[in-house]
Amino acid sequence: MKLAGNDILIQSLVDEGVEYLFGYPGGAALHIYDAIFNQKELQHILVRHEQGATHAADGYARATGKPGVVLVTSGPGATNAITGIATAFMDSIPMVVLSGQVASHLIGTDAFQETDMIGISRPIVKHSFSIESAEEIPKVIKEAFYIATSGRPGPVVIDIPKDTTAPDKLFEYSPPESVKIRSYNPPVEPDSKQIGRAVSEILKAKKPVIYAGGGAINSNASKELFELNELLNFPVTNTLMGLGVYPAKNQRFMGMLGMHGTYQSNMAMHNADLIIAIGARFDDRITNTPDLFAPNAKIIHFDVDQSSVSKIIEANIAVFGQVKNSLIELNKQLKDKIDSIDSTLIQPWLDQIEEWTSLHGLNHELYKENSDEKKIMPQSVVQHVYQITDGNAFVTSDVGQHQMFAAQYYHFNEPRKWINSGGLGTMGFGLPAALGVKLAFPKEEVVCITGEGSIQMCIQELSTCSQYDLPIKIININNEALGMVKQWQDMSYGGRHSESTYQSSLPNFIELVESYGHIGFKIEKNSDLKGILDEAFSIKDKLVFVDVYVDPDEHVYPMLVAPNGSLKDMWIDKDKKV
């Protein structure tokens, strides 16, 4: 079959199983857009800004586990995509970004809308390709998808000079059947001897903690993790990226750890004698001061990426491989030694954790407050959303206080339901990500928990939701300030709120969303909270935006004491440090 470069590109994407292409047209990509017009197999979603395209593809990827695919033009189209690519890179999300480029003979001449996309994106991609001829497109696409989705996943950029997709030159379309890159061999199967060493440490542990992160979700290891803990009954904590990989409703789940983790999770990590890290990377929001981190713990670290192990915290036992495969082998070896598992060994430790939980655990019943004497607490908004959705919704978020409240108070029992920018911390992520999730799961409830600061960073995507009829729910936790910035200014800068408020410049969000054809509700009183949220969630065929005015002085606690603190050093209230 003979095809032109633009059709070869689209056919290669179809052959990879791509359903949705998130993008925005422009000069250098016009041949490709013409090929999109002539086919019906994949659907293009026209966003309103290229950053929205990358976040939408990212949300789709996090929810489905399949790579998100983006198409942008050269120059500003490419540079606008950068924030979204960096977001996916930091959280190891599979993504393929096709960027148009000026024609080959113009490269390096400062042509109109020319930018060095390969150079600009280099530090934030797993790999990148420049297309040199139409004939190599099928091979490059196949390699790009393989690299994006295998090993530790990540974004791959393919830069496509306009002439390589010209419609007037035909080439034989012969996609490669398989892919092998000799210089790229990510580990899959673990070393069973290392797992044997891990087993003997596990059997001796008196104060163990399982610490699981986003890598366990990427590896689809949720079932294996659950099976592991059916054998061990160890306390479990999840990172912000790992929420849902172990069911929150399980008795052994202690909640999130780290900067705004629960008291019991942070105390358990600090006092542990064994930490089993599963697809987690000991980042600075988790360790606090690395030298003071978990002073008595041995570390077993399961990861697919060798460079994540012993980067911050030295591992005593490292197990490289797909986390899923490693846990399958670990479970097998543990089952062979089932008689050696002494469940009484950890009982005092479980009792201790219970005590910590009752001492300073989070209050999950704030939503029962309905007196108008007090302002609405942001935490209780999240708790209401949790109650109304039965904990079954996909929840996307932006970045700041609302994100931490969502992570603390919405309990995730399944992986891939909690969609947030953990590593890069990208404001503006939530709405476009929700759009991508809703396309993938049109029948599921998709809620974007955001704030009035973050939502305005990609608010143009309300228009995209209108074009494709995407009835997501947006819960805008409105404290009329950049809450997390303000919290830090309260705590570390003598309450000087430098540039963290907007005077009276906020839009009327209700009129704004209505102008796009959506529905808006405003809530200002505790006594209205449940009723209006119930009404909002009863609407299934329209996007609903709920603008909730909350107590602007509320802070997120617990909060680690930094700098120079350990995991046991926390603010647990405005005036209480432990």
Added chain:
Amino acid sequence: MMQRKLLVILENKPGALARVVGLFHQRGYNIESLHVDPVKDIENYAEIENSLNLKLKENEVSRLLITTTVSDNLLRQILRQINKLIDVLIAKEEI
């Protein structure tokens, strides 16, 4: 901290060198000296061919010699980061 010599064998492709060099800056490491050329003396790389289970051809890969001053732990981290690059066949300390 001591001066180390690293050997990197990578695909002789446009942009491959920039990925290695860029990584040093991104991760906060310093390059003291750098030498790069296409590998012609394949016969001297039999050990690498065996460890990777492949056959090299003349000029198909580049040899990169880098000197940098780092601690043992950082050296291990740098080598792991370089080895992670898709175009790199092997990165190791040259003793």
